[in-house]
Amino acid sequence: MAHSTDLDLVNIVKRFGSHAAVNDVSFSVAPGEFFSILGPSGCGKTTLMRMIAGFEHPTSGDIRIRGRSMIGVPANKRPVNMVFQSLALFPMMSVGENVAYGLICRGVSRAEAAERASRMLERVGLKGFGERRVTALSGGQRQRVAIARCLVLEPTLVLLDEPLGALDLKLREHMKIELKQLQATFNTTFAYITHDQSEALVMSDRIAVMNQGRFEQVGSPRELYHDPATPFVASFVGEANKWRGEATSAAGGSIAVRLPTGAVIQGQGTVADKETLAFVRPEAIALAQDSSALSGLPNRFEGRVSAVLFDGANSSLLIDADGFEQPIRAVLPQAGPLAGIRVGAPVHVGWTANAMKVFAA
């Protein structure tokens, strides 16, 4: 019988002594979904993943795979396979033996296991690599062997524990796309954990942002980016200007924040407290040479460029503006009249009230 979810975690708590590494986490993953858990190191995401794999046992709560509780089921009996951070390929076996290992454990005959392993290697683009030693492979190839070794078992769920961490930048960018494509081709449910927001944003259907053992927010990459639910999500996912101030007036979702310097900025949010945090994305900051171009915006300031941080498509400007203690970060325009802007040039900045999210501090 088909089940509407592949994985359900129900009120999972894991304590190490008095410290709660995972604190009351619940979520579900739909079949075929690419689900990521994003969080800083030490937030409990690895513990969560190890509980799903069966290497740790929850203090309380339930883990269900296709509706069947996994409590008390050992790691080698769960329909879950894991791609380890270090990949953990078996160095004493050839590539083909690595992939066939799981099948042989299930009692598949050696000949059939070898046959299925070589077919799986072909599907991940490693045709004819079966006889090689795993130590003779490149980083990307090792990655694919680690995934092939899981996928050949046709698991309900594949867990991936920051498998791209050890790769260099270029290969990592490439593997992000490749992983996503592999997941789509095999239509297997992936649960991916990472501290790299770009990996999570690029590959995932849904992301859970985790902090100090709890989920801060679960949503699509766009929701997290454009509509963060908590100040942690706003600052952890993507770049943002962050200001601390006092709420002065709030009405119908819009709110005015007075900064310590006395400047007042307009944003969106419902805040009961006086102490607030305001976030604006660098790309939401409009730049202009004269103030008339920004006349429609509720937040308008005048400043000077203090630094140009050139990084190709991710280039940004730091602008010292009146009323702000820290420079405002904005995206460097790559075309138009401001494309060649230099340090010291005067510039006007502005943003809409919608672009600024205000939270209680």
Added chain:
Amino acid sequence: MSMKSAPRLTLYLLLAPAILWLGLLIVLPHVEILILSFSERVAPRVYAFGFGNYLEFFTEPLYWRTFARTAIMSILVTALTLVLAFPIALYIARVARGRAKAMLLLLCLLPFWVSELVRTLGWMMLLRETGVISYVLRAVGLADQPVELLYNDGAVILGLVYGGLLFMIVPLANALESLEQAVVEAGFDLGGSRWTVLRRIVIPHAMPGIVAGSIIVFMLTVGNFATPVLLGGKNGLWFTEQIYAQFITRFNWPQGAAFGMLLLLLSSAIVWAGLRLTGQSLGTTLKQA
């Protein structure tokens, strides 16, 4: 002296003790023994070149039987030591942490602070007819008269295994320690049982350590003298006793030299066979030891 030859001279000076040690204490005596083994006594104090000493070995059943017995029992002792040491090494390398690990290794080392002779005498006190075990067996009513546990093959094997254990545990624990925890977890994650993980991942990984430990224990056992003599008594029949007898009791040095060469050949051949059988090279094995 030129600038270039100075480091070269330093190198030679540094190597000198090792070269002297190897040359004077190992190579020279062996060459001497080799030559000695080919000299036959034709008349009192008259010696001639010949293979008589080696022929004597093959024609006298006591000699080659003792030789074969020593080889087989040494292999048995090595295997037993491996079986006993593996779980201990596995525990030390993969379960014990920090202080407990250091304590356990120290515990293995502790008996070696006492001389081999004293340790063997300790076993004699336990095993002899009037010894501790015999006394306990009688006290609890499991035996109605004194039990002699000494002077049999079991006692010899027990003593030799005990003496070899440490030399097996250390290289094994070293080899097992270098196995990445994630690799073991991956073995379980992909559906392996404990037995499968042990057989297909842990043991192949530990192979250099297994071979290194086995070579050391085998060598120590084959060449042991005190343990078989003391624990085996007249039934010890260890080949080293034959060598001792030729050199010391019978004063037949050429015969003793021939036996010595045969023992060297035997241990070399068995080590070579062991390496071939397990597909290990001497280089990787020595690194592990």
